Amino acid sequence: MEPFRIEIPQESLDDLAARLAGVRWPVQPVGAGWERGVPVGYLRDLVGYWRSGYDWRAAEARLNKFPQFVAEVDGARVHFLHVRSPEPGAVPLVVTHGWPGSFVEFLEVVGPLADPRGFGGDPGVAFDVVVPTIPGFGFSGPVSGTGWTLPRVAGVWAELMRRLGYDRFVVQGGDLGAWISLTLAGMFPDKVLGAHVNFLVTPPSGDPADLAGLSGTELSRLGLLTTYANELSGYMKLQTTRPQTLAYSLTDSPVGQLAWIVEKFKDWTDSASVPEDAVDRDTLLTNVMLYWLTGTGATSAHFYFDNADVMPTAPTPPPPPPPLQVPLGVAVYPRDPAQPIRRFADQGFPNIVHWAEYDRGGHFPALEVPDLFVEDLRQFARALPR
Numbered sequence: 001m002e003p004f005r006i007e008i009p010q011e012s013l014d015d016l017a018a019r020l021a022g023v024r025w026p027v028q029p030v031g032a033g034w035e036r037g038v039p040v041g042y043l044r045d046l047v048g049y050w051r052s053g054y055d056w057r058a059a060e061a062r063l064n065k066f067p068q069f070v071a072e073v074d075g076a077r078v079h080f081l082h083v084r085s086p087e088p089g090a091v092p093l094v095v096t097h098g099w100p101g102s103f104v105e106f107l108e109v110v111g112p113l114a115d116p117r118g119f120g121g122d123p124g125v126a127f128d129v130v131v132p133t134i135p136g137f138g139f140s141g142p143v144s145g146t147g148w149t150l151p152r153v154a155g156v157w158a159e160l161m162r163r164l165g166y167d168r169f170v171v172q173g174g175d176l177g178a179w180i181s182l183t184l185a186g187m188f189p190d191k192v193l194g195a196h197v198n199f200l201v202t203p204p205s206g207d208p209a210d211l212a213g214l215s216g217t218e219l220s221r222l223g224l225l226t227t228y229a230n231e232l233s234g235y236m237k238l239q240t241t242r243p244q245t246l247a248y249s250l251t252d253s254p255v256g257q258l259a260w261i262v263e264k265f266k267d268w269t270d271s272a273s274v275p276e277d278a279v280d281r282d283t284l285l286t287n288v289m290l291y292w293l294t295g296t297g298a299t300s301a302h303f304y305f306d307n308a309d310v311m312p313t314a315p316t317p318p319p320p321p322p323p324l325q326v327p328l329g330v331a332v333y334p335r336d337p338a339q340p341i342r343r344f345a346d347q348g349f350p351n352i353v354h355w356a357e358y359d360r361g362g363h364f365p366a367l368e369v370p371d372l373f374v375e376d377l378r379q380f381a382r383a384l385p386r
Contacts, residue, residue, distance in 0.1 A: 001163065004068040004079060004139070006060050008293055013056060016254055016292065020051045023255050034266060038259045042274060046262065047255055050285055059286040066110065070139070071163065073156045076148075079139035080132035081106075082164065085114045087126035091193070091381060092166040094130045094157055094184075098175020098199070099300055100261040101364060102138050103131045104287045108370040113377065125378040127170070132160060134176065136299035138290040143299050148306050154184035158191060167191065170384070172377060174198040175363065176303070179310070182324065189325040194353070194384045196329035196377060198365050199336065201225070201312060202344035210344070221339045228337040229312065232267055235260070239304035240311050250297030257297050261288050268363035270335040278335075278368045329354035329380035333369070335362030354380040 028040040066081050081103055084090070093113065097105050110129050117123040133140035135148050135156065157180070161169055170193050173181035178197035185195040203225060204210040214222070238246055249256040262275055262284065269278035276284065291297045304311065328349050332339050334357075342355060356376050361369035 001069050001071040004070045006063055006068070006139070008056065008060060012293055017051065019254050020047055023047060038263050038266070043255065043259055043262070046258070046281070046285075049281065050254075050258070054282060054285050056286075056289060059282065059289070062107070063104075063286075066107070068139075071160060073159050073163075074152065075145065076135035076140060076143055076156065078132055078135060078156060078160060079103075080130055080160065081110065082131075083110050083114045083129045085126040085128050087115070087117065087123050090114070090126040090128045092130065092161065092164075092169035093127040093377075094132065094161060094169055094171050094181075095366075096132065096157070096171070096173035096177030096180050097134065097137075098173070098177045099137075099303070100264050100287070100291070101175065101177075102287050102290045103133055104283060104290065105364055105366045106131050107283075109366045109374050112370075112374045116378075121374070122378065125381050127377075127381075128166070130161065130164065130166075130169075132157060134180070134300075134303065136303050137296050138294050141294060141296040141299045146302065146306055148303055150179055150183040150307055150310065151187060153180050154187050157184055158188050161191070168193050170194050170196065170381065172196040172198075174365070179307075185326045185328075186322060186324055192326045194327040194329065194380065195324065196331070196354070196380045198331040198333065198373070198376075199338065199363070200330055200340040200345060201338050202340040202348070204344060205347075214341075218341045218343075221341055225338055232337055233312065235264070236304060236311055239301040240308035241305070243298065243301035243305045246301050247298030250291070250301065251295055254292050257292050258285075258288050260297070261291065265364070268335070268337050270333070270360055270362040270368055278362060279364065283367065324349055324351055327351050327353040327384055329376075329383065330356070331365065331373075331376045332357040333361035333363070333365050333372075334359060337363065354383045
């Protein structure tokens with residue numbers, strides 16, 4: 001393991017500036033809005049800010065305030081944050097991002113989780129926080145090989161925690177991070193104290209009896225899942241089938257990479273009209289920069305190909321996972337495109353010890369509602385067997 005510091009060469013920033021100055025903009029049908037994808041007017045404005053208002057060096061300095069490291073594990077150079085708590089008896093916690101996120105999602109919550117006393121919280125619930133970057137994403141990439149399945153990443157996380165000296169730990173994740181966390185908990189129940197997710201897909205089994213007595217809210221959630229499958233999952237279908245074709249656009253065009261990501265921050269967040277209603281514009285661009293500067297738009301897309309058999313777009317549903325032996329916590333946010341239904345969740349996960357539903361927030365709660373995210377994790381930790 002080695003300390004890591006972000007130091008992007010100026011030539012990379014100059015190249016980005018030149019590309020942003022020479023964008024070839026597409027034509028947009030008159031009257032078209034977000035329903036057809038990212039509108040030209042919105043993206044022109046955002047790119048203008050990216051060119052003249054956004055300061056990468058300031059973002060870089062902020063990121064470098066956090067203790068970062070890299071370690072070679074299973075052929076990958078894994079980047080991670082590691083923030084130790086000042087509180088004795090702090091619980092080790094692994095927090096995993098998804099796509100199109102990054103460790104940037106968790107910058108506002110690392111401090112309160114690790115040092116609750118310093119942020120006005122209960123010092124009795126503190127964490128040693130580890131935030132690894134998935135191989136093929138950001139500073140854990142690009143990777144040259146294939147085969148980065150969920151179990152392989154879960155094994156890397158277990159080895160990383162062993163090297164850090166943690167025998168047992170809690171796992172947390174959303175999006176792909178939720179699947180990695182559940183896989184890790186299933187593979188290593190002797191190591192995982194509990195799993196917490198803010199993303200859980202719970203479709204009905206197909207038996208009409210499953211739908212009997214569903215509440216209006218639950219029916220609405222089924223509708224959201226249908227909308228996601230029919231309208232919002234095009235990115236997944238492409239990345240699970242032809243990631244290399246997509247890779248050229250994501251690697252050669254910063255505006256292409258920006259549009260590919262920013263659309264999800266509009267569709268999946270608690271925003272009214274633009275993504276910045278839910279996520280700070282500079283933070284949004286910093287997240288995009290991690291993909292652009294590392295050239296990992298391509299390898300992050302290949303991650304979907306390597307895991308196509310377990311994706312919701314797979315031709316046949318994957319077999320149900322074995323029963324999770326560790327306690328599970330679930331947080332539900334109202335603007336997430338896939339919101340679980342408790343009765344279906346109980347069928348697949350009988351060990352749910354914490355379930356909370358909130359009135360604000362979306363797919364990226366650590367960014368959108370960090371206060372709720374932190375407190376929910378604390379409540380889950382309190383519910384774990386001692």
